[in-house]
Amino acid sequence: MGSALIRAVDGITINVAEGEFVALLGASGSGKSSLLNLIAGLDSPSSGQVVVDGKDLGRLSREELAQFRRHVVGMVFQSFNLVPRMSVLENVELPLRFAEVERGKRSNLATRALERVGLGSRLKHRPIELSGGEQQRVALARALVNDPKILLADEPTGNLDSKTGTEVMDLIRDLNQFMRMTVVLVTHEQFLAENYANRLISLADGHLVSDQQNLKVAVRGEA
Amino acid sequence: MKLYDSIDLAARNLRESVLRNSLTTLGIAVGVASLVAMLSLGVGLQRLASRHLRTSGLFDTVVVTSRRDMRSFNREQETNGPSPAESPELDESARTKIEKLPDVAEAYPDIRFITEFRFDDKPHLTMVAGLAFSSKDSDGFEGMQGHFFSADDAHEVIIQKNFAAELLGKPPARGDENVTVSELAKPLLGKPIIMRYGERDSSGAGADASSYSVISRELPLAIVGVTDLDPDSMRGAARARLFLPEKLLLTLHAMQAYNFRDSTGMPSNQPTYTTVIARVTGAGKVDSVEQAIKKLGFNTFSILDASKSMRRFFAILDLFLGIFGSLALTVASIGIINTLVMAILERRREIGIMKAIGASDNDVRGLFFAEAGAMGVLGGVFGVIMGWIIGRMINFGTNVYMHRQGFPPEHFWAVPWWLVLFALGFAFLISLVSGLYPASRAAKLDPVQALRYE
Numbered sequence: 001m002g003s004a005l006i007r008a009v010d011g012i013t014i015n016v017a018e019g020e021f022v023a024l025l026g027a028s029g030s031g032k033s034s035l036l037n038l039i040a041g042l043d044s045p046s047s048g049q050v051v052v053d054g055k056d057l058g059r060l061s062r063e064e065l066a067q068f069r070r071h072v073v074g075m076v077f078q079s080f081n082l083v084p085r086m087s088v089l090e091n092v093e094l095p096l097r098f099a100e101v102e103r104g105k106r107s108n109l110a111t112r113a114l115e116r117v118g119l120g121s122r123l124k125h126r127p128i129e130l131s132g133g134e135q136q137r138v139a140l141a142r143a144l145v146n147d148p149k150i151l152l153a154d155e156p157t158g159n160l161d162s163k164t165g166t167e168v169m170d171l172i173r174d175l176n177q178f179m180r181m182t183v184v185l186v187t188h189e190q191f192l193a194e195n196y197a198n199r200l201i202s203l204a205d206g207h208l209v210s211d212q213q214n215l216k217v218a219v220r221g222e223a
Numbered sequence: 224m225k226l227y228d229s230i231d232l233a234a235r236n237l238r239e240s241v242l243r244n245s246l247t248t249l250g251i252a253v254g255v256a257s258l259v260a261m262l263s264l265g266v267g268l269q270r271l272a273s274r275h276l277r278t279s280g281l282f283d284t285v286v287v288t289s290r291r292d293m294r295s296f297n298r299e300q301e302t303n304g305p306s307p308a309e310s311p312e313l314d315e316s317a318r319t320k321i322e323k324l325p326d327v328a329e330a331y332p333d334i335r336f337i338t339e340f341r342f343d344d345k346p347h348l349t350m351v352a353g354l355a356f357s358s359k360d361s362d363g364f365e366g367m368q369g370h371f372f373s374a375d376d377a378h379e380v381i382i383q384k385n386f387a388a389e390l391l392g393k394p395p396a397r398g399d400e401n402v403t404v405s406e407l408a409k410p411l412l413g414k415p416i417i418m419r420y421g422e423r424d425s426s427g428a429g430a431d432a433s434s435y436s437v438i439s440r441e442l443p444l445a446i447v448g449v450t451d452l453d454p455d456s457m458r459g460a461a462r463a464r465l466f467l468p469e470k471l472l473l474t475l476h477a478m479q480a481y482n483f484r485d486s487t488g489m490p491s492n493q494p495t496y497t498t499v500i501a502r503v504t505g506a507g508k509v510d511s512v513e514q515a516i517k518k519l520g521f522n523t524f525s526i527l528d529a530s531k532s533m534r535r536f537f538a539i540l541d542l543f544l545g546i547f548g549s550l551a552l553t554v555a556s557i558g559i560i561n562t563l564v565m566a567i568l569e570r571r572r573e574i575g576i577m578k579a580i581g582a583s584d585n586d587v588r589g590l591f592f593a594e595a596g597a598m599g600v601l602g603g604v605f606g607v608i609m610g611w612i613i614g615r616m617i618n619f620g621t622n623v624y625m626h627r628q629g630f631p632p633e634h635f636w637a638v639p640w641w642l643v644l645f646a647l648g649f650a651f652l653i654s655l656v657s658g659l660y661p662a663s664r665a666a667k668l669d670p671v672q673a674l675r676y677e
Contacts, residue, residue, distance in 0.1 A: 042579060042670045063583050070581025081576045081674065085239055097228045098581040142580065 008034035009045075010206040016199075018149070019180045021173070021217070023187060023197030031206035032186045033154055039184060040073050040152050041065040053149060070099050074143030076172075078155035080135040082127040082142075088114065089123040092142045099146055113141040117171060133164025140171060150182045151175060157192060169196050224586040226593075233593035236566070247555075247562040248602045254552030255606020255650045259642065260613040261548035262541060267618075267636035269537040285513050286333070286524045287321060287499040289313035311520045314495040321501050324515045326508035331355050333498035334472045335463055336479045341417040342390045349386055351418065352463030353472035357502060368408030369448035375470040380416060381448035386464035387411055408449040418442045418467075421478035437478050552650065555602070556657040559595055563661030566594070567668075574665055575673025584666040591662035592655060599654025603647040610646070611638050 009031045016022050024032040037043040038050045041057045050057045053072050060068060069075075082091045092110040101109065114120055117137040127135050136156055143151060153172060157165030173196050175181045187193050193200055198217045202209040224232075237244045290310035311317060322330035335352040356375035358364070364371060364381075372379050382390070387407040421437040444467070479497075503512045513523045567574070574587055614636040622632045 037671050040579070042674075063585070066578070066581055066583035066586070069579065075579050077579075077674070081572075081579070083573055083576065085235070094577070095580040097232070098224050098577070098583070098586055100225050100228075146581070 005046075007206050009038065009203075012203070012206075012208045014201060014208070014211060016182060016184065018182055019176070020199055021176045021183045021185070021197045022199045022201060023185045023193030023214075024201050024203060025187060025190060025193050026203035026209075027188060029205075030203040032188075032203050034206070035203065036152050036154050036184060036186050039150075040075055041068045066098075070095060071146055072148055073150045073152055074146065074148035076136065076139050076143050076151065076153040076156045078158035080127070080132075080139045080159070082135055082138055084127055086126075087123065088119060088125050088127065088130070088138050091127065091138055092145050095142060095146050109145055110141070113145040114138070116144070117141045131164065132160050133167055136160060136164075136168050137171065140168065144175065148181070150184065152184050152186075154186045155188070156185070157187070157189070165192070172196065224582070224589060226589075229586075229589045229593040230597065232590055233597050236570070236590075236594055237597060240566070240569075243562055243565070244598065247558045248598045248605070250555035250558040251552065251599060251602025251650055251654065252605035252609055254549075254555035254653075255603050255646050256609035256613055257551040258545065258548030258649070259607055259610025259638065259646050260617065261544035262642055262646075263610065263614045263636050263638045264617065265537065265541040265544045266639060266642060267614075267634055268540070269533075270637050271633055271635060272533055272537070283503045283505060283509065284525065285501040285503060285509060285516060287313065287330075287501055287516055288497065288522045288524075289495075290520065290522055312495055313497070313499060313521060317519070317521070318496065318499050320519060321499060321516055321521075324501075324512060326504045326512050328502045328504050329355065329357060330499050330501040331469055332473070332494070332496040333500050334469070334477070334479065336420070336477055338421075338477070339419045340465065341419065342414070347386070347389060349389075349465055350463040351465045351467060351472075353469035354381065354466040355469045355500070355502065364448070364450055367448050367450040368405055369412045369446070371448060372468045373447070375468050376474065377447075377468055378442065378444050378471065379447040379468065380418075380444045381450055381466045382411070382446060383464040383466075384449055384451055387449045390416075404449055404451040411446045411449060414446050416444050416446055418444055420475065423476050423478045440475070442475070549649075552653055556653045559598055559654055559657035560660060562598075563591055563595060563658060564664070566591075567661055567665045571668065571673050571676040574668050575670045575676065578668070578670035579674060587668070588662040588666040591665050592658050595654045595658025595662070596651055599651040599657075600647065602654070603650030606650060607638075607643050607646050614638060 012031075012035065024035060026032045034043065038045055038057070039052060041050075041052070041060070045058055048058075052068070055064075055068060055072075057065065057068065083094065086094070089107070089110050092113055093106050096106040096109060111120065111123060114123060117140050119134060119137055119141065122130065122134065122138075127138065130138065136159075140156075151172065156168055156172065160168060169192060172183055172185070176183045183197075185193065185197055194214060194216055196217065198214050199212070200214050201211045289312065318330050318332060321327060331353070333352070335350055337348060337350050340347045340349065340351075354372070356372065359371045367381070369381070371381070384404050384407055387404075391407060391410060393407070419439065419441050422440045424436045424438050501512060501516065503509050509525045513525055516523050574582075577587065618634065618636040621635050625632060
């Protein structure tokens with residue numbers, strides 16, 4: 001309690017190459033979300049280094065970290081994390097506001113991102129008017145709108161049924177395959193990781209348990 | 224994030240909790256209204272006092288007297304200046320010198336003497352004084368019944384209302400003064416009045432300037448104006464109740480009190496005066512002109528000293544009124560802090576989302592500042608309107624009371640542009656200061672913790 005130190009992620013060394021689709025697997029409390037937060041620059045390591053896109057995140061100022069999150073990474077969460085009082089279009093425009101993109105250009109970019117995830121006809125709807133799968137696709141459009149190099153997905157299908165979950169994962173796989181976007185997926189669902197990621201990293205109690213290539217996806221990709 | 228985006232998002236956030244934010248804004252509006260009402264009362268009273276001083280006709284004049292007279296309006300000058308014997312004579316050449324000083328529009332002798340007037344074959348003894356034709360443009364005759372002199376040597380008189388009452392055989396009335404003046408003026412305007420005076424005739428005296436003869440004269444005049452105000456109020460016991468054009472009075476060579484002094488040992492080849500009035504080009508120049516005249520060796524008096532004290536008094540009054548008015552705004556600022564702190568709690572997760580998708584600390588801080596500022600501006604605008612209405616009501620209520628007491632209506636209240644801008648600026652500033660803590664707290668939120676918040 002209180003000031004007791006809990007090592008959420010301890011002694012892990014991994015390298016993720018550009019264009020890889022990595023799945024971080026583990027039970028609840030294994031440290032996979034904490035590791036994702038470190039990669040996203042949302043959290044800072046108490047020791048060690050997190051180097052993303054050549055930047056040592058521990059050495060960046062808060063402003064530089066904000067810029068990093070704005071331009072280098074895009075995030076998708078289990079609970080979608082859309083702003084309920086904003087329309088779909090406005091939610092996707094939000095990162096562009098922080099990037100100080102002009103109003104006219106902003107609308108075009110957001111519309112294009114929504115069209116890419118198949119929601120071009122739902123621009124004016126509020127998140128509450130959409131299904132879970134649609135909300136997650138809006139979140140995906142929001143993550144992509146600034147054209148990031150890395151997509152970080154934290155249990156993106158956790159609140160979806162298997163059909164819509166598959167649709168969302170197909171979209172993420174397409175981004176990885178066709179746009180060469182690096183994807184780090186956090187999931188506790190083994191079959192999901194095995195179906196989409198080409199590298200599987202397992203964690204337990206904050207430690208690295210295994211780090212292996214997913215031959216199933218690698219073979220399919222080659223085929 | 225750009226400023227207009229911050230304002231846009233802030234406006235959206237404020238609309239989300241309409242009732243709470245409206246109440247907070249209303250609190251600011253009440254604070255600003257109280258500030259505006261208080262200060263507008265101070266400004267109004269100051270203007271009222273200034274207007275009354277200005278209409279005394281002495282705001283831009285300097286009264287010059289000779290130190291030889293051994294009487295002064297300001298005792299300090301008597302002790303600090305040269306001895307009376309060494310002081311220069313206040314004669315025609317001195318008047319010319321004074322008139323040529325920078326910022327002096329004109330300098331004319333103050334001619335006044337007690338003489339007899341006949342109206343309806345009845346004698347009336349009163350003090351008569353000359354009025355410079357330039358006085359026509361001053362505010363001193365605002366509200367006068369009739370008109371000013373048609374020319375600077377016209378055979379016309381303007382009479383003070385008390386003298387008008389005396390001419391009509393009515394005692395001076397208190398209370399409803401405007402009506403009284405117009406009632407007094409009706410039977411008097413255009414009527415003839417005869418001035419009986421003694422003309423000083425030096426023509427038969429030869430080289431001896433101190434000897435002259437006095438010839439009794441009568442001058443028919445017409446009453447052209449009855450004034451409510453007392454343009455000669457500063458003169459105390461020597462105040463005149465009847466005025467003639469200055470130039471006309473000069474040509475009459477009427478016998479005055481100081482002529483007796485001339486005959487008792489101070490002979491002069493040119494006219495000497497007890498008092499010269501220097502009219503200054505602007506009220507702001509009075510001080511420098513006074514100093515220049517003092518250097519010439521004369522005593523001076525102006526209303527400037529009185530106005531300085533008045534300004535000091537009103538500065539203090541405004542300060543206290545402003546402090547009392549600001550108290551309500553201070554309470555309102557606590558309301559802003561409370562509203563924004565509540566907003567942080569409610570929007571904790573949203574702040575986390577914004578940070579996760581690229582918002583910097585400054586973006587979040589700016590957003591809360593914009594919300595505080597928007598409440599301040601809105602509250603300021605409504606507050607100024609409310610303050611204006613409150614001021615009007617105070618003015619109306621006071622004038623109803625004044626009317627019942629028999630006094631004319633006055634403007635006790637004024638909302639100048641600077642006060643409107645000051646109130647808006649102050650409300651905005653107070654709001655931003657109130658937003659400091661909540662904005663800083665929101666900016667420092669840990670995004671991971673905020674995202675976990677349900």
